[in-house]
Amino acid sequence: MSSRIEPVDLPRAYLLLNHGPTVLVTSAHGEARNVMAAAWAMPLDFSPPKMLVVVDKNTYTRELIEASGEFALCIPSRAQAQATLRVGSHSGRGEDKFLASGLTTFPASKIGAPLVSGCLGWLECRVVPEPHNQQAYDLFIGEVVAAWAAPDAFSGNRWHFPDGERRSVHYLAGGSFFATGEAFNVSDPE
Amino acid sequence: MSSRIEPVDLPRAYLLLNHGPTVLVTSAHGEARNVMAAAWAMPLDFSPPKMLVVVDKNTYTRELIEASGEFALCIPSRAQAQATLRVGSHSGRGEDKFLASGLTTFPASKIGAPLVSGCLGWLECRVVPEPHNQQAYDLFIGEVVAAWAAPDAFSGNRWHFPDGERRSVHYLAGGSFFATGEAFNVSDPE
Numbered sequence: 001m002s003s004r005i006e007p008v009d010l011p012r013a014y015l016l017l018n019h020g021p022t023v024l025v026t027s028a029h030g031e032a033r034n035v036m037a038a039a040w041a042m043p044l045d046f047s048p049p050k051m052l053v054v055v056d057k058n059t060y061t062r063e064l065i066e067a068s069g070e071f072a073l074c075i076p077s078r079a080q081a082q083a084t085l086r087v088g089s090h091s092g093r094g095e096d097k098f099l100a101s102g103l104t105t106f107p108a109s110k111i112g113a114p115l116v117s118g119c120l121g122w123l124e125c126r127v128v129p130e131p132h133n134q135q136a137y138d139l140f141i142g143e144v145v146a147a148w149a150a151p152d153a154f155s156g157n158r159w160h161f162p163d164g165e166r167r168s169v170h171y172l173a174g175g176s177f178f179a180t181g182e183a184f185n186v187s188d189p190e
Numbered sequence: 191m192s193s194r195i196e197p198v199d200l201p202r203a204y205l206l207l208n209h210g211p212t213v214l215v216t217s218a219h220g221e222a223r224n225v226m227a228a229a230w231a232m233p234l235d236f237s238p239p240k241m242l243v244v245v246d247k248n249t250y251t252r253e254l255i256e257a258s259g260e261f262a263l264c265i266p267s268r269a270q271a272q273a274t275l276r277v278g279s280h281s282g283r284g285e286d287k288f289l290a291s292g293l294t295t296f297p298a299s300k301i302g303a304p305l306v307s308g309c310l311g312w313l314e315c316r317v318v319p320e321p322h323n324q325q326a327y328d329l330f331i332g333e334v335v336a337a338w339a340a341p342d343a344f345s346g347n348r349w350h351f352p353d354g355e356r357r358s359v360h361y362l363a364g365g366s367f368f369a370t371g372e373a374f375n376v377s378d379p380e
Contacts (some may be wrong), residue, residue, distance in 0.1 A: 015241065018229050019368050020210015039208050042232045044244060044327055052242065052329075054234060082376040089378045091368065120200035133323065136333070137234055139242075159362065170209035170360075170370065172349065175378065178209050179369025186272040188279050 005148045006041040008121070012157045013147035014043035016075060016121040017051060019159070019180060021168035024074040024084060025053060025180060026062035026105070026113040032091055033105075036061045037088030038056050039171040041073055049144040056138050063129060066134075070111040071142060075121040077153075078179050079165040083174055110145045120161075120168055122148040159183070195338045200310070202347045203337035204233040205267060205310040207241060209349075209370060211358035214264040214274060215243060216295070223304060225287050227278030229361040237247075237297040239334040241315055250282040253318060255335060256324075260301040268369050269355040276367055286347055291352050300335045310351075310358055312338040337356045349373070351374040360364035 008016065017023070022039045040054035051073060058061040066072045076084045085099040090097060091122045098105060098114075105114035108124045115122045125142025133139040149155065152162050161167035161180065207213070212229045226244065230244035241263060245252045257260045266274045273291040280287060287303075288295060295304035298314045305312045315332025323329040341346065342352050351357035351370065360368040 015363060018362055020212075020229070022210075023276070039210070040232050040234065042210070042230050042242075044230065044329065051325075052232075068331070078374075081222065081374070082379065084376050085376050099350075137240075139234065141327070141343050159368075166374075167371075172208055173205060176348070176373065177370040177376070178349075178373055181369040182354075183366060183368055184268075184271070185365050186275050186367070188275050 004151055004176065006151045006155065006166060008147035010049055010144060010147060013049040013123060013144045014046055016123060016147065017041060017043050017073070017156060019079050020077050020170060021180065024087065024116050024119065025061055026072045026074060026116060027038045027061050027068065027070070028112045028114060029064045029067040032062050032064060033098070034064055034092035035087050035103060035116065037084045037171065038045070042172055044141060049151040051123060051127065051144060053140050053142065054138050055140055065140065068112055069127045070113055071125050072108055072111060072113045073123040073125065074116040074143050075117040075168055076116070076119050077166050078169050079170050080118060081148065081177055087123040108146070113176065120153040120166065126169050193196065194341055195329055196345065198337035198339050200239050200334060200337060201237040203239040203313060203334045204236055205347060206313060206337065206339065206344065207231060207233050207263070209358070210360060211265050211370065212237045212274065212361040214266050214277065214306050215245065215251055215253050215264045216264060216306060217260070218302045218304060219254045219257040222254060222255055224250050224282035225277045225306065226294060227274045227361065234331060241313060241320065241332045241334060243330050244328050244333065244368070245330055255330065258302055259317045261315050262298055262301060262303045262305055263313040263315065264309040265307050265358055266306070267356050268359050270308060271359050271367055274359070275359040298336070310340050310356065310374040333359065
């Protein structure tokens with residue numbers, strides 16, 4: 001597992017989520033912090049980059065995001081799939097889910113939410129307030145204020161997963177995932 | 191290529207997009223019809239199922255969706271990746287992109303937009319009007335009114351891609367895709 005991280009140019013930050021990986025959503029407010037899993041996250045805009053994520057009203061993460069106006073999206077590797085399922089299946093109200101799931105963290109650069117160590121990429125986001133979307137659809141828009149990648153998996157604005165474990169994952173249901181698979185290129189015929 | 195399609199229970203329709211595949215967005219109004227590619231599409235709710243998709247203001251698809259209030263999300267297979275790139279790189283204002291890309295269609299059950307033959311799954315959607323999201327973010331919400339899958343790839347509410355070509359894809363940029371990769375399961379440790 002690499003512990004190096006390198007900045008990603010903000011207009012290229014969408015590339016971290018363009019292929020639809022499942023993410024870990026981190027949040028913090030005061031002394032409180034939390035992490036949950038989200039399959040429903042995607043880019044919304046290129047520059048300034050914005051991301052969408054659905055965060056249910058019943059979650060502790062929702063409380064912390066609404067209180068702080070910030071969250072991070074961290075892209076876990078296949079090696080972190082069990083921890084991803086764990087933090088997606090329990091509430092952080094009664095426990096520190098980082099400790100309970102074995103996920104360690106390091107500080108973000110521009111927001112209070114921590115970043116999960118060992119992930120493949122990280123997007124630090126500030127909420128773009130849209131109260132109707134938040135209330136009616138549990139839908140949050142985050143402007144990306146800093147983006148980072150693990151250079152063994154993403155550099156030069158492209159993904160190049162080094163092996164079967166250091167690659168992103170796509171959650172289905174009931175503990176089932178897909179790993180991100182084979183890369184291939186096609187050309188526009190005209 | 192299978193030409194069979196089977197209905198997907200609406201509360202399970204989210205499973206077609208939960209893993210973040212790239213989709214083809216079809217639309218029609220009067221005699222006009224079009225198809226474009228979208229990597230920025232995801233589920234928003236379970237039941238009634240709703241989907242999100244980002245459709246740029248400059249696109250012909252946008253015109254047809256706003257005129258008809260309907261669209262379909264079709265999940266192309268790897269075998270359709272070149273056509274997916276083609277319809278994502280050209281405008282339908284000057285040509286019939288179905289013909290130009292070699293994509294054939296069949297009628298949807300509840301909406302006017304056609305469905306693309308040979309895809310893995312199909313979501314027929316009616317726009318949930320949210321003018322602010324549409325104007326400010328190019329963001330459309332669609333309520334799924336019918337869902338279908340190709341049973342060689344999805345049945346019993348699960349994906350089971352039969353081979354390397356009959357599997358979904360995840361677009362990156364510049365003609366680069368990932369195929370959906372290996373399926374695996376983890377269990378919640380507690």
